[in-house]
């Protein structure tokens with residue numbers, strides 16, 4: 026059997042504008058990939074090699090090198106619901122900065138908290154790549170909404186979205202022994218976009234249980250992942266992507282992600298309910314889902330979107 030490959034979607038064409046033929050055919054590819062794999066590799070040309078290097082050799086190094094007390098301050102700063110510092114295993118560290126991209130003050134507010142003495146290059150570079158990821162996320166969302174015939178809800182969905190920038194760091198594997206950096210999971214977000222340094226490790230599970238390693242085709246590639254809230258919103262059409270991180274090389278892996286969360290109450294659009302697709306999810310609060318996931322996680326109990334709002 027041929028080994029499966031991740032779908033690839035090219036979002037780099039300059040003439041990729043709503044209404045054009047290329048837009049319509051790309052929208053179909055996006056929906057097909059999300060229904061069958063829950064993910065796809067985004068080909069883009071927006072990240073220069075300089076930006077890539079500034080992010081992974083300086084900005085995110087500074088972030089993970091922050092003193093413990095500052096990390097504690099970030100964790101406990103309450104004005105951002107999705108700001109956190111956490112560890113999923115002894116070899117992993119995660120840091121979620123909250124929504125630093127939707128408003129221009131937010132990145133400065135985060136930087137002032139993390140570096141009272143200032144850190145301009147962090148601010149500039151992390152803001153730049155977060156914006157690229159936010160724009161890509163909005164393009165993909167617009168394509169899905171148009172392809173499903175529900176574009177009239179697009180603007181209100183964008184208005185209710187929090188775009189959380191976060192990063193993960195995984196220690197190098199010693200003596201070439203594989204280790205699990207993140208156990209298999211689906212994200213609790215609506216969607217996630219991942220960018221990474223030159224160390225692979227993120228693996229995607231196909232519907233029939235095979236694993237595919239995410240291998241970016243350039244320093245400007247991203248991986249788009251659909252998550253639990255997207256599945257519920259789409260009345261089960263979109264497949265939430267199961268993934269994990271396996272570390273196998275003697276180098277540190279750093280990834281940067283954009284994680285989207287919805288505010289308010291999320292409904293399945295009426296247009297996505299019919300005889301073939303009877304309603305599977307009641308209206309739900311994404312924020313409440315996230316809260317319950319964390320609460321159950323502390324007790325090591327699994328919780329699912331179906332438990333929250335499945336019909």
Ligand SMILES: O=C(O)CCC(=O)C(=O)O
Nearest residue numbers: 193207212219227270280
């Ligand atoms: O580090 C990665 O590539 C993936 C991170 C991830 O799966 C997550 O933060 O949910």
Ligand SMILES: [Fe+2]
Nearest residue numbers: 210211212268
């Ligand atoms: Fe994940």
